[in-house]
Amino acid sequence: MPIAAFFRIARAVSIALPVLSLGSFRAGAAELIPFRVGMAAPANTVLAIWMAQAAGFYQAQGLQVSIVPMVGGSDSGPALKSGRIQLMHIGMSSVVRANTSGLGDLRCIGSLANIIRSTMFTAPNVKTAAQLKGGIVGISSVGSESDSTTTLALQRLGLRRQDVVIKEIGVDRLAYVRDGRVAATTLGEPERSEAFAEGLNPIFDFYAQHIPWLYSGLTVDHEYLKDHRDILVRFLKATIDGNYLAYTDEKRGKDVLTKELGIRDPKILDISYSNFKSATPLNAEIDRAGAENILATAAPANASRNLDDYIDTSLTDGLRAEGFFDAMQKKYGVK
Secondary structure (H helix, E strand, C coil): CCHHHHHHHHHHHHHHHHHHHHHHHHHHHHHCEEEEEEECCCCHHHHHHHHHHHHCHHHHCCEEEEEEECCCHHHHHHHHHHCCCCEEEECHHHHHHHHHHCCCCEEEEEECCCECCEEEEECCCCCCCHHHCCCEEEECCCCCHHHHHHHHHHHHCCCCHHHCEEEECCCCCHHHHHCCCCCEEEEECCHHHHHHHCCCEEEEEHHHHCCECCCCEEEEEHHHHHHCHHHHHHHHHHHHHHHHHHHHCHHHHHHHHHHHHCCCCHHHHHHHHHHHHHHCCCCCCCCHHHHHHHHHHHCCCCCCCCHHHCECCHHHHHHHHCCHHHHHHHHHCCC
16 A cells, blocks of 8 residues: 555544544433532532532433532422422421422432531620520521521520511621621531631530531432432432542542632631531431421421421432442441
8 A cells, every 4th residue: 555545544544533532422421311409508518419520420320410509498399390400409497398388399318417517606796695686687598407497596595586587698698797787697617617717606506516407408309209219329329429538538528628619718628627527427318316306396387297208218228228338338448
């Protein structure tokens, strides 16, 4: 074969190969199942999901996971029912509200926090519970964990909701309490650590008391759960894998927190990571005691008292039975 002809063929092949490779990549990507996760508030309770995404665990399970910012837990029912998202990162308080108000039929299938991981702080001019009377207490949205835990904090402080003015102010609440636009609000990490660093008054510290609460649930529409159990099992496996990786690899865990939450202060980063590590259920299993506390504290009078109307542990029960949790412990050297 003439040399010129050889180089013409070689050049044609060299051009074709990247095209074939690109086509194969696109075909592989197209096979991934889209799975959208709603997130009302960026916080360290989302670390397992962020880590699983960064490490490629969702893709390994055949899922293309994307995170959809949401205003708050109040619109989770319609968003899940319509299929705009497939899963919402919210606590059981929002599930109770949706199910009792006709906004949805939801179930928590897992948990990334089984205790309340927040603290109620007051404005600089408010030092006592008595000074809260008549003041504005900020929450993210009605029916959210910030709403229901506010009820609990007021009870523990000897107050009722009627003694204050509850106002929805969204997820970025530190500035509101710092400059006195609200008399008090609850804050989770990393804003909780920032408030401590700024010297704000922690009038009620939930986290220090380790109060059982289904605080950060993995929540889905009940019909979706019935029809897509396999997809949800894949999601749970990847998320739990991400949990273990974040728990055992401090550097990678902190790198992800820094990237996703924009934490720059090393002390706040240390506290946020420590908070995650000490209070996260590695296997994403729901503590029924925390769910019962929500029903006892925050559920309206017409709400069902049957936990099965709000939670479904069958998927995590199945993962435990098949030995998945044991495999994770062995993989990461965790006992």
